[in-house]
Amino acid sequence: MPVKLEHVLKRIHALPPLPTSAMRVIALTKNPATSARELENVIAQDPALAAGMLRQANSAYYGYARRISSLQEAIVILGFQATQGLAMASAVAPFLKTQLLGYEIEQDGLWKHSMLTGMAAKSLCKRLKLPYGDVAYTAGLLHDIGKLVISIYVQEVGSYLLEKVTVSKLSYVEVEEKIIGYNHATVGGFLAKGWSLPEDLVESISCHHAPSSAQNHAELASVIHVANGLASLLGLGGGVDSFLNPIQQEALNRLSLKESDLELIMADLGEFLLDPTIFS
Ligand SMILES: [Fe+2]
Ligand SMILES: [Fe+2]
Numbered sequence: 615m616p617v618k619l620e621h622v623l624k625r626i627h628a629l630p631p632l633p634t635s636a637m638r639v640i641a642l643t644k645n646p647a648t649s650a651r652e653l654e655n656v657i658a659q660d661p662a663l664a665a666g667m668l669r670q671a672n673s674a675y676y677g678y679a680r681r682i683s684s685l686q687e688a689i690v691i692l693g694f695q696a697t698q699g700l701a702m703a704s705a706v707a708p709f710l711k712t713q714l715l716g717y718e719i720e721q722d723g724l725w726k727h728s729m730l731t732g733m734a735a736k737s738l739c740k741r742l743k744l745p746y747g748d749v750a751y752t753a754g755l756l757h758d759i760g761k762l763v764i765s766i767y768v769q770e771v772g773s774y775l776l777e778k779v780t781v782s783k784l785s786y787v788e789v790e791e792k793i794i795g796y797n798h799a800t801v802g803g804f805l806a807k808g809w810s811l812p813e814d815l816v817e818s819i820s821c822h823h824a825p826s827s828a829q830n831h832a833e834l835a836s837v838i839h840v841a842n843g844l845a846s847l848l849g850l851g852g853g854v855d856s857f858l859n860p861i862q863q864e865a866l867n868r869l870s871l872k873e874s875d876l877e878l879i880m881a882d883l884g885e886f887l888l889d890p891t892i893f894s
Contacts, residue, residue: 616795635660636705666704695748716768723851734841760802786858
């Protein structure tokens with residue numbers, strides 16, 4: 615039986631808020647008048663955020679030959695948008711590292727899938743010469759946050775849901791919406807809005823399984839859609855629905871992506887996976 619909107623919203627409100635420092639980093643990085651010093655001061659006030667950011671900035675993914683040892687250096691070298699992505703990654707890691715029984719995702723599974731989706735999204739932007747690679751990284755990182763909210767409902771109807779997918783030939787996300795009343799993408803959009811995230815992130819999260827329904831950011835939503843599809847192929851923690859939400863041809867067309875491009879992105883992901891510290 616479909617779940618009432620008020621129940622979904624209640625569950626969203628029951629989740630812990632994003633740390634204030636992460637919210638302030640988002641606001642500051644959006645404002646062109648912000649100085650690197652201001653940003654540094656905010657991050658430095660939250661030792662866990664600062665440590666998490668430095669750890670990630672030094673991972674092989676960012677590819678800096680020498681060690682980045684101070685926040686100031688990280689901000690200047692990586693730039694404001696990447697700083698926002700790193701701050702967001704540190705802030706949401708505890709959420710994404712939890713086990714989600716409904717989607718059959720083990721501990722750390724969604725974190726790995728989300729990081730890989732973010733990395734794939736950034737690689738796609740680089741190959742397509744799109745200027746918003748760091749925003750795409752953050753959107754990729756957050757795309758499945760709705761699963762945190764509705765996994766509990768999926769847990770109740772999981773086998774029925776899978777059965778429906780088999781007989782109906784619909785995608786998992788379509789059946790999710792039919793049976794629960796909401797799919798995890800829409801709910802993720804509600805949560806992102808509740809966290810006061812910028813509109814491009816909200817829309818690309820809520821439309822990552824139906825990018826053509828995005829009003830203002832269909833291109834970014836398509837990037838996240840394809841990135842999610844590629845990360846899902848690796849079978850690392852995306853969940854029981856990973857292979858039941860195929861990449862839509864329409865999204866590939868919108869981005870003029872060919873099979874050879876997808877193979878190159880998969881090769882990029884394979885290379886990131888060679889570094890055992892990328893998920894730390
Ligand atoms: Fe998803
Ligand atoms: Fe996903």
